[in-house]
Amino acid sequence: MPQYPAAIDRLMQELMRLPGVGPKTAERYVFSLLRMPKDRLHELGGAVEHLKDSILSCQRCHNFDDQSPCHICRDSKRDQHLLCVVTEAPDLAAIEHTGVFHGLYHVLGGTVNVIEGQGPERLHIEDLIKRVETEKIQEVVLATNPDIEGETTALYLKKALAPTNVKMTQLARGMPTGGDVTYLDEATLTEALNHRQSA
């Protein structure tokens, strides 16, 4: 990496903490920021600084919202016995966008990744089991990504939830392998939800 003044270097280091941002991308971002007017940078800085001021993690489903319980958990018109498990909040947003799912959600907050030593203990699995039991959930839809991490996570969930005897389904495997729930086109995701298979 070329030697840059400290301020550029510092921002690059910060940006590289984001998923998918390596030195090249960070460099591109910093130099496009440098071309922006100062008041735009102020806007951006302010948005970052205050991001967590009003955003809460829902105590029930771990979705991000400006209230807890979140607007989905508070919606009594939704099916209270149907629960869709997603790995991250953007997956929830993608499924909501299709408009075909009318149950509740549970956001795990990540995946099980054996290779990188990320075990299931840091995920919201304990309270998922508790929810299935206390909220009398009738079906759990496992909406993990169709990749190795997603499959490993689904497998772990199946084992963890087995003692509850809850019906488990998984998104139809018409999804492209290695795809990502968040970035699937709406038609494919709708199909995958409508034709979910027993897990």
Ligand SMILES: [Zn+2]
């Ligand atoms: Zn919620």
